[in-house]
Structure formats: structure tokens, C-alpha cells
Amino acid sequence: MGLDFSVVPGYLDTILIGVLWTIAITVCSAILSFFGGILFAVTALYAPWILRLPVRFFAWLFMGTPLLLQLFLIYFGLVELGIDLPAFVAGVIGLGLHFAVYNSELIQTAILAVDKGQMEAARTLGCSRGQALRKVVIPQAVRDVIPPIGNNMIALLKDSALVSVIGVSELTLSSQLAIGRTYRPFEFYAVAALFYYIVNLGMEAVLRKIERKTALSR
Amino acid sequence: MTEANKFVDIRHAQKSYGELEVLKDISLSVDRGEIVAIIGPSGSGKSTLLRAINDLDPLTGGEVWLDGVQINKDLPYRQYEKHINAMRQQVGMVFQHFNLFPHLSVRDNVTMAPKMLKGISDAEANALAEEQLKHVGMLERIDYFPSQLSGGQKQRVAIARALAMKPKLMLFDEATSALDPELVEEVNLVMKRLAEEHMTMIIVTHEMDFAASVCDRVIFMDKGVVVEEGPPSVVFQNPTEERTREFLRKHLSQYAEGAK
């Protein structure tokens, strides 16, 4: 039997809802990973050891173990501790923290690379170190790592397929559902791939826009 | 004159980096409204002394007083931070490399600190930015970013940023040495204007002409000590110390060659 894409339109609504879930989980996780990344970076660099050590431990845990395992741990493992998170929330936390750790590494390097004169100028005006970090150093560090953070966010979009295993009916799981009914894996996986690619293009367009907007502030 | 009358008072300033003693027991004072130039060869400790005044490079010995308050007080960390931030609000500083905040517009460069530290409203902040930028002739660039300005314009904005905190004292560390020659004058003019308004200023400079025409007093430093000080007419035309003469000979001949 050859390929038959005529089965696809009948399941387009299922697939499109999957696309929406994929976008939702990607955007929520991206936001968490962005702000979490800044928070982890500042903690890792400046917090007293009582905060720094746990953050280091979590960073080590999230970088050193498979994302799939982290998702299982958050979704199934935490239930044993009485924390029963909805699959979507567990997925966002898992993806968000995982990528926050990677973003944090980028942001730490960028913070240390901001010209020392910037901190000095802010301190000279009377700002505290915290104020200078918040208003002067961190914004510049974040601006400097927008391109590599963007790459992380595209990796995040692709890894969002993993949350299908804890039952979030995003694009991959929706496709599997359609395949289960029609026994047409190639067609639906191809369609899913196409939609991932389209969302990817959309993200890249947004990133380019942000980069253009920040070009003047260099 | 009693101790209390000295506006800026540096007492036995001493600074070492490990074995290297960069400032050796320097004492000097500056009156309110006085304009002082610090000159001297590279590595003589001019920047270190200037940066010790607002404790950017803390002294290893001695005291710095401003208007009756000790700046480098020995306090527990938290109290010290509060104290030094309050003191630094009263001391403006201008750097050789401007150090404008590149991610902020000219307006926000000027208003960032006053808004955050003095809690002024947006309307007040805008009025302040306009007033200060007008003062340095940069009002029409208020919505530009630093990357869109020439070096001279950047330095004028940096001066406006410092003035927006309404400091009692301004410190300049070679404010014009990073500028192309044709941009030096616009910054010098702004500094001259401040001098006419009787701002107290301590100016580290390599420009002898500027020091001679603007400053009330010239301090010549070498190897961490004040070798000679006095009015420009005396220090430049009739220096008593051989080291001063030698420095001026080099510097003025360089200047003469450049002028040919």
C-alpha cells in the first residue's frame, strides 16, 4: 500500500489542537526557563552559599540526567510525596527548569563579561550592588545572550515532544492518536514534522525581531 | 582655617597593591568651589587618588572627608554600604571611557539613578533630564542611544548623568584623553561652564593648557607623592622642583611638536 494523505484532513482538528498545546507548553516553559535562568545565574554568582549550593546541586542534577527521567520524576515521582501535579504543569516545570539551567550557564558567562566600568559607573552614582546588577549589568548580559538563548528555546520546542509520555496531548501525542485510529504513521508523523517546522519558523521570526530591537542598545 | 572648614580633606592617604606602594602618605584639601588639576606621569597614582575619594579603590591607610563627613568610614558591611551609597550620591565622577549604559537611551542614562535613588516621578525625571542635557548641549539627542553618539557627545551625556544627582563635588579622570582631538574642545567647554558656576572639581588631566586656563590650583604627582602644588602660574612657569620641570619639559615639548 502506498502513501495516502487523504486521511489527514479528517484529523486536522486533533492535530491543530496538538499544535496549540505544543505552543502553549513551549511558551510557558520558555518564560520559566528565561526568568529561572536569570535567577539561577544571579544565585550561582552572588548568593550566599546556603542558596548557592542547592542551586548548584539542581543544576548538576538537571544537566547530568535525561530530561525524560526528570519529567517522570516530577510527574510520577512527586505523587509519592503527595504532590500531584497536572501533566501540563509537570511538563512546564520539567522543561522550564531543565532549560533554565542551560540558560543560566549562558547568562553567568555574559554577566562576568560585562565591562567592569558599567558596575563602577552605577556604583559611582550611588547605586547599591544589587541595584547596579538589576538595572545595568543583568540587562546587558541578557541582551548579549539573546541569540544563544534563542537556540536553547528552539531546542526546547523540539524537546517539548517528550511531554507526550506523561500524557499532555501536544502535537506528537495527537499524531500518535490519529495514527492509532488510521494506521498511517508516515503520513501523520510527516504532518507533525511539518507543523514543528512551521512553529520553529515562527519562533525564529520572533527572535530576529527581538535581536533587531536590541541592536541599537549595544 | 579649622579642620571642619575643609570641604574635601584627604589625610595621610596611603594605598598599596601588595608590595607596591602607589600612594605614599598624601595629604591635601580642596575648598568649596575650588578647581584643582592633578597632573603627573603615567603610573604616578593620579587615578588611584581620585578613585579613593569616592572609595572606588579603597585606601589601605588614611582618611577622606567631604564636607565634614568621613567617606571611608570603618563600618560593618551593611552599614558601610548604606553610608557609601549616600556619600557617592554627592560625588559625581566622569571616566576616560565614558561608561555610559549602552542599553539605555540618553534620557534613561540621565534619569536612571535619580529615579531609583531619589524616588522622583517620571515627570520630574523628564524635566531633570531635559535640564541637564540642555546644560551640556545634548538636548536634541535625548532619545538617542549611546551607540549613536560621537565620543565627545558621549562624554557630555556622562557629565549630565553625573550632574543629575546634584553632586557637591565632581571628579574627572582624563575625561578627554580617549577623544579625537577635534572633539576635546566641546567637552572642555562644558567643564569650563561648570567652573564658572563654581562647581568644586578635581580634574586629572594631561592637558596643560586646560589646567592652566581653568584651574585654581595644580597638583603635580610623581611616584605616589605630591611633589609640588600651587597656582598654575607658579607650577607651570616657575616650578621649584626639578621633577616638575622635567615633566613639564617633556610635556610642553610634546605639545609644541604637536602644534607645529
Ligand SMILES: Nc1ncnc2c1ncn2[C@@H]1O[C@H](COP(=O)(O)OP(=O)(O)OP(=O)(O)O)[C@@H](O)[C@H]1O
Ligand atoms: N588593581 C591594581 N593592581 C595592582 N596595581 C595597580 C592596580 N591599579 C593600579 N595599579 C598600579 O598603581 C600605580 C598607579 O596607577 P594609576 O592608575 O593611579 O596611575 P595614573 O597616574 O592614573 O596613570 P595614568 O596617567 O596612566 O592614568 C601604577 O603603577 C599601576 O600599575
Ligand SMILES: [Mg+2]
Ligand atoms: Mg589614570
